[in-house]
Amino acid sequence: MDIEKIAQAIETDAGMPLADIxxxxxxxxxxxxxxTTAEQIxxxxxxxxxxxxxQAFAARIKTPVATLRDWEQGRFVPPGGVLCLLKIIYNHPDLLGELDAA
Structure with missing residues:
Protein backbone atom coordinates (compact mmCIF):
# COMPACT_ATOMS: atom_id res chain seq x y z
CA MET A 1 0.00 0.00 0.00
CA ASP A 2 1.45 3.36 -1.03
CA ILE A 3 0.68 5.38 2.10
CA GLU A 4 1.85 8.70 0.66
CA LYS A 5 -0.28 8.34 -2.46
CA ILE A 6 -3.36 7.41 -0.43
CA ALA A 7 -2.73 10.24 2.07
CA GLN A 8 -2.47 12.76 -0.77
CA ALA A 9 -5.70 11.52 -2.33
CA ILE A 10 -7.53 11.77 1.00
CA GLU A 11 -6.17 15.26 1.61
CA THR A 12 -7.20 16.30 -1.90
CA ASP A 13 -10.72 15.02 -1.28
CA ALA A 14 -10.81 16.77 2.10
CA GLY A 15 -9.47 19.98 0.57
CA MET A 16 -6.98 20.45 3.37
CA PRO A 17 -3.91 18.84 4.93
CA LEU A 18 -4.66 16.24 7.59
CA ALA A 19 -1.91 16.13 10.19
CA ASP A 20 -2.31 12.53 11.38
CA ILE A 21 -3.45 10.81 8.19
CA THR A 36 -15.28 -13.12 6.95
CA THR A 37 -16.37 -14.52 3.61
CA ALA A 38 -19.86 -15.08 2.28
CA GLU A 39 -19.17 -18.81 2.25
CA GLN A 40 -18.31 -18.79 5.97
CA ILE A 41 -21.51 -16.94 6.74
CA GLN A 55 -21.03 -32.25 15.25
CA ALA A 56 -24.70 -32.93 14.56
CA PHE A 57 -24.78 -30.84 11.39
CA ALA A 58 -21.58 -32.42 10.05
CA ALA A 59 -23.02 -35.87 10.66
CA ARG A 60 -26.24 -34.89 8.90
CA ILE A 61 -24.42 -33.70 5.76
CA LYS A 62 -21.97 -36.61 6.01
CA THR A 63 -18.90 -34.41 6.43
CA PRO A 64 -16.14 -34.69 9.03
CA VAL A 65 -16.69 -32.16 11.82
CA ALA A 66 -13.11 -30.89 11.35
CA THR A 67 -13.96 -30.04 7.74
CA LEU A 68 -17.09 -28.18 8.80
CA ARG A 69 -15.03 -26.22 11.34
CA ASP A 70 -12.50 -25.37 8.65
CA TRP A 71 -15.31 -24.04 6.45
CA GLU A 72 -16.85 -22.02 9.28
CA GLN A 73 -13.50 -20.54 10.28
CA GLY A 74 -12.54 -19.70 6.70
CA ARG A 75 -9.53 -21.97 6.42
CA PHE A 76 -11.08 -23.66 3.39
CA VAL A 77 -13.98 -22.88 1.06
CA PRO A 78 -16.60 -25.61 0.61
CA PRO A 79 -16.80 -27.12 -2.89
CA GLY A 80 -19.51 -25.81 -5.22
CA GLY A 81 -21.85 -28.75 -4.68
CA VAL A 82 -21.70 -28.27 -0.91
CA LEU A 83 -22.43 -24.56 -1.28
CA CYS A 84 -25.53 -25.43 -3.32
CA LEU A 85 -26.63 -27.91 -0.65
CA LEU A 86 -26.08 -25.33 2.08
CA LYS A 87 -28.18 -22.76 0.21
CA ILE A 88 -31.00 -25.28 -0.06
CA ILE A 89 -30.69 -26.15 3.65
CA TYR A 90 -30.66 -22.46 4.59
CA ASN A 91 -33.79 -21.73 2.55
CA HIS A 92 -35.57 -24.98 3.52
CA PRO A 93 -34.19 -26.22 6.87
CA ASP A 94 -37.07 -28.67 7.12
CA LEU A 95 -35.52 -30.62 4.24
CA LEU A 96 -32.48 -31.50 6.33
CA GLY A 97 -34.41 -34.47 7.71
CA GLU A 98 -34.52 -35.88 4.19
CA LEU A 99 -30.76 -36.35 4.29
CA ASP A 100 -31.17 -39.02 6.99
CA ALA A 101 -33.29 -41.06 4.63
CA ALA A 102 -30.72 -40.92 1.85
Missing part, protein backbone atom coordinates in the same frame (compact mmCIF):
# COMPACT_ATOMS: atom_id res chain seq x y z
CA UNK A 22 -0.08 9.20 7.41
CA UNK A 23 0.28 7.84 10.93
CA UNK A 24 -3.27 6.48 10.84
CA UNK A 25 -2.66 4.78 7.49
CA UNK A 26 0.58 3.27 8.79
CA UNK A 27 -1.21 1.90 11.84
CA UNK A 28 -4.02 0.57 9.67
CA UNK A 29 -1.53 -1.21 7.44
CA UNK A 30 0.07 -2.94 10.41
CA UNK A 31 -3.26 -4.18 11.75
CA UNK A 32 -4.29 -7.60 10.58
CA UNK A 33 -8.04 -7.72 10.52
CA UNK A 34 -10.24 -10.72 10.32
CA UNK A 35 -12.03 -11.20 7.04
CA UNK A 42 -23.54 -19.40 4.65
CA UNK A 43 -22.07 -22.47 6.38
CA UNK A 44 -22.64 -21.07 9.86
CA UNK A 45 -26.08 -19.63 9.02
CA UNK A 46 -27.36 -22.88 7.51
CA UNK A 47 -26.20 -24.83 10.56
CA UNK A 48 -27.57 -22.41 13.15
CA UNK A 49 -30.87 -22.06 11.30
CA UNK A 50 -31.30 -25.80 11.76
CA UNK A 51 -30.44 -25.45 15.44
CA UNK A 52 -27.69 -28.06 15.30
CA UNK A 53 -24.23 -28.25 16.80
CA UNK A 54 -21.25 -28.54 14.49
Missing amino acids: RQALTEMQSETGRI LVRSARTKCGLSQ
Whole structure:
Protein backbone atom coordinates (compact mmCIF):
# COMPACT_ATOMS: atom_id res chain seq x y z
CA MET A 1 0.00 0.00 0.00
CA ASP A 2 1.45 3.36 -1.03
CA ILE A 3 0.68 5.38 2.10
CA GLU A 4 1.85 8.70 0.66
CA LYS A 5 -0.28 8.34 -2.46
CA ILE A 6 -3.36 7.41 -0.43
CA ALA A 7 -2.73 10.24 2.07
CA GLN A 8 -2.47 12.76 -0.77
CA ALA A 9 -5.70 11.52 -2.33
CA ILE A 10 -7.53 11.77 1.00
CA GLU A 11 -6.17 15.26 1.61
CA THR A 12 -7.20 16.30 -1.90
CA ASP A 13 -10.72 15.02 -1.28
CA ALA A 14 -10.81 16.77 2.10
CA GLY A 15 -9.47 19.98 0.57
CA MET A 16 -6.98 20.45 3.37
CA PRO A 17 -3.91 18.84 4.93
CA LEU A 18 -4.66 16.24 7.59
CA ALA A 19 -1.91 16.13 10.19
CA ASP A 20 -2.31 12.53 11.38
CA ILE A 21 -3.45 10.81 8.19
CA ARG A 22 -0.08 9.20 7.41
CA GLN A 23 0.28 7.84 10.93
CA ALA A 24 -3.27 6.48 10.84
CA LEU A 25 -2.66 4.78 7.49
CA THR A 26 0.58 3.27 8.79
CA GLU A 27 -1.21 1.90 11.84
CA MET A 28 -4.02 0.57 9.67
CA GLN A 29 -1.53 -1.21 7.44
CA SER A 30 0.07 -2.94 10.41
CA GLU A 31 -3.26 -4.18 11.75
CA THR A 32 -4.29 -7.60 10.58
CA GLY A 33 -8.04 -7.72 10.52
CA ARG A 34 -10.24 -10.72 10.32
CA ILE A 35 -12.03 -11.20 7.04
CA THR A 36 -15.28 -13.12 6.95
CA THR A 37 -16.37 -14.52 3.61
CA ALA A 38 -19.86 -15.08 2.28
CA GLU A 39 -19.17 -18.81 2.25
CA GLN A 40 -18.31 -18.79 5.97
CA ILE A 41 -21.51 -16.94 6.74
CA LEU A 42 -23.54 -19.40 4.65
CA VAL A 43 -22.07 -22.47 6.38
CA ARG A 44 -22.64 -21.07 9.86
CA SER A 45 -26.08 -19.63 9.02
CA ALA A 46 -27.36 -22.88 7.51
CA ARG A 47 -26.20 -24.83 10.56
CA THR A 48 -27.57 -22.41 13.15
CA LYS A 49 -30.87 -22.06 11.30
CA CYS A 50 -31.30 -25.80 11.76
CA GLY A 51 -30.44 -25.45 15.44
CA LEU A 52 -27.69 -28.06 15.30
CA SER A 53 -24.23 -28.25 16.80
CA GLN A 54 -21.25 -28.54 14.49
CA GLN A 55 -21.03 -32.25 15.25
CA ALA A 56 -24.70 -32.93 14.56
CA PHE A 57 -24.78 -30.84 11.39
CA ALA A 58 -21.58 -32.42 10.05
CA ALA A 59 -23.02 -35.87 10.66
CA ARG A 60 -26.24 -34.89 8.90
CA ILE A 61 -24.42 -33.70 5.76
CA LYS A 62 -21.97 -36.61 6.01
CA THR A 63 -18.90 -34.41 6.43
CA PRO A 64 -16.14 -34.69 9.03
CA VAL A 65 -16.69 -32.16 11.82
CA ALA A 66 -13.11 -30.89 11.35
CA THR A 67 -13.96 -30.04 7.74
CA LEU A 68 -17.09 -28.18 8.80
CA ARG A 69 -15.03 -26.22 11.34
CA ASP A 70 -12.50 -25.37 8.65
CA TRP A 71 -15.31 -24.04 6.45
CA GLU A 72 -16.85 -22.02 9.28
CA GLN A 73 -13.50 -20.54 10.28
CA GLY A 74 -12.54 -19.70 6.70
CA ARG A 75 -9.53 -21.97 6.42
CA PHE A 76 -11.08 -23.66 3.39
CA VAL A 77 -13.98 -22.88 1.06
CA PRO A 78 -16.60 -25.61 0.61
CA PRO A 79 -16.80 -27.12 -2.89
CA GLY A 80 -19.51 -25.81 -5.22
CA GLY A 81 -21.85 -28.75 -4.68
CA VAL A 82 -21.70 -28.27 -0.91
CA LEU A 83 -22.43 -24.56 -1.28
CA CYS A 84 -25.53 -25.43 -3.32
CA LEU A 85 -26.63 -27.91 -0.65
CA LEU A 86 -26.08 -25.33 2.08
CA LYS A 87 -28.18 -22.76 0.21
CA ILE A 88 -31.00 -25.28 -0.06
CA ILE A 89 -30.69 -26.15 3.65
CA TYR A 90 -30.66 -22.46 4.59
CA ASN A 91 -33.79 -21.73 2.55
CA HIS A 92 -35.57 -24.98 3.52
CA PRO A 93 -34.19 -26.22 6.87
CA ASP A 94 -37.07 -28.67 7.12
CA LEU A 95 -35.52 -30.62 4.24
CA LEU A 96 -32.48 -31.50 6.33
CA GLY A 97 -34.41 -34.47 7.71
CA GLU A 98 -34.52 -35.88 4.19
CA LEU A 99 -30.76 -36.35 4.29
CA ASP A 100 -31.17 -39.02 6.99
CA ALA A 101 -33.29 -41.06 4.63
CA ALA A 102 -30.72 -40.92 1.85
